[in-house]
């Protein structure tokens with residue numbers, strides 16, 4: 518399973534990449550706004566850290582505008598994946614950009630039917646938002662199960678399931694059990710995955726016992 522990092526904070530991406538945890542990155546207009554930085558500069562810096570796909574989202578709402586913005590975003594670096602919303606215009610832009618050789622991430626997916634349309638439009642990635650579905654008392658993980666099953670039924674569909682809006686470790690573990698190709702994880706969720714009280718307690722005990730020996734390895 519590939520791990521993308523869901524952030525526009527370059528320092529976080531750099532330190533997670535040092536641990537080998539970054540197969541790609543996703544951003545969106547809200548994350549760019551939160552960073553307070555210029556979008557194209559941030560995307561260029563991220564693309565220099567990871568060779569994996571870096572999603573940069575268009576903000577036009579018509580197909581021609583999305584295509585023009587997609588081309589401008591692709592010019593930043595070869596590993597930019599153009600992110601388009603799951604609207605009719607977004608699917609037209611997806612098909613056009615994909616025909617042109619672009620990686621396209623279709624975002625804001627909330628139903629299996631939408632995911633099927635995105636695959637037919639040539640999306641490289643479909644981004645179903647599990648956390649936002651859970652927020653409205655719907656079942657985010659059920660959607661992942663449905664999309665994974667549908668895509669498996671048709672081997673001509675090459676779109677990868679990119680689980681988005683991940684809020685906690687259970688979303689990740691369940692996505693992995695279902696066979697989703699990618700999960701995009703905010704840095705705080707990656708750090709939650711690391712943590713286990715028995716790891717902390719075990720390490721403390723080992724170090725205390727080691728101290729009693731008076732030895733040193735170096």
Ligand code: E4P
Pocket residue numbers: 523543544545624644646648649681682683701
């Ligand atoms: C990533 O591609 C999505 O934009 C992101 O995961 C959305 O997460 P949120 O629902 O926590 O804003």
